[in-house]
Amino acid sequence: MRKLSLFFVLFLTLVIQSCSFSSKNNKAQTENPVQVDTLEIKYAKGFSIRDFGDYKLVDVQDPSGENQLKYHYALVPRGSNPKLPSDYIKIETPVNKLICMTSLQISNFYKLNAEDRIVGITSTRFLFNPQINEQLKEGKTKKIGIEGEFDAELVMALNPDLVLVSPFKRGGYESIRNLDIPLVSFLGYKEVSPLGQAEWIKFTAALLGKEELANKEFDEIEKKYLALKAQVKDLENRPTVLSGELHSGNWYVVGGESYLAQLFRDAGAQYFMKNNNESGGYYVDFETVYSQGANADFWRIVNSHNGDYDYEVLEKTDARYTDFKAFKDKKVVYCNLRDVPFYEQTPVEPEVVLADLIKIFYPSELPNHKPVYYDLLTPTDK
Secondary structure, eight states: OHHHHHHHHHHHHHHHHHHHHHHHHHHHHHHSOOOOEEOOOSSOSSEEEEEOSSOEEEEEEOTTSSOOOEEEEEEEETTOOOOOOTTSEEEEESOOOEEEOSHHHHHHHHHTTOGGGEEEESOOTTOOOHHHHHHHHHTSSEEOOOTTOOOHHHHHHHOOSEEEEOTTSSSOOHHHHTSSOOEEEOOGGGOSSHHHHHTTHHHHHHHHTOHHHHHHHHHHHHHHHHHHHHHHTTOSSOOEEEEOOEETTEEEEEOTTSHHHHHHHHTTOEETTTTOOOSSEEEEOHHHHHHHHTTOSEEEEEEOOSSOOOHHHHHHHOGGGGGSHHHHTTOEEEEETTTSOHHHHGGGOHHHHHHHHHHHHOGGGSTTOOOSSOEEOOOOOO
16 A cells, blocks of 8 residues: 555656646747748848748847837737737738838838838928829828828828838827827838848838748849949949038038948949948038048039039039039039939839949949939039
8 A cells, every 4th residue: 555655646746747847838838939930131130020920020120220229010910819929019911001201111112012002101202103193192192291290180090000110210209109000110221231221121021911022022132233243343443432512511421331331332432431430420510521532533412402403503502612523523423302213212222323333433334324313413514
């Protein structure tokens, strides 16, 4: 009897331990579900996507590292209700209706043939996209106001699935923050490489359910961009490029680790602030720019001048501009935002922008390329 009792106690102990282990294991699996797949992101530093089968977890952060805030979204197929981590905002997919806050965001929808998903935008200034312009005329897309002055009632009436926001931009989202509509942070504009910015098309595609198309489009962008970059990689006598102009007495520049600096490097040129290790932008005085950029071979200018823009206009803006080597040599690289959909398309067409610059810096390398966004400013007859 004593042996039988001892055997029973040992058996009961093993059963309890086994049940306890099983319970803990099941709990661990519930809290930390097995990861099925991680989407390959080659260049973008601002987001990652993990696929757990019945939902995806998307983590967003500032690609430049200037801000430490992070944003978490759980993409869930419409109608399903899986158990999600508590710190993730639930987004039902595919997203059918949304609001874009910037032209940079619109570029992704243009590339994915998904302009019809956009029911609200902020500004129509320099809006080129023919479909969205038609949607505005028909009332299928509405203007919701400007940053800090959004029409909350209109936003509610549009009933979007989400609003794409740029959380670090000036203005504010206080008027729509409490509308029970997810605000999804889109930080592609802060990527420090052209391919990194273009890769945000995969982020947008995950929301829209267009991943296959996004991968196909990005692969083509990457292939063309890398081929162009390789074409000028070993060229000697690389030109130096100045960028920007004076506004209210100050000159806005971006650092040597910025998106623009990387674009110039890939085009076979050197940015005049190449020794600066900043990735963001800041204002400096004329003297600082002159000391570092007066002898630059080229000068890039992007503005929205109303009317013809030429060297005479540039000289009248500030007579000191005539002292720059690029002005004297008539090598100003120009883009007028009134004439081309620069912000509306270039985020997903970095290979076209790169080709424009290579054509300007090394004309013989791309003799048949026709400028799309950038071209040399036409000299005035004097």
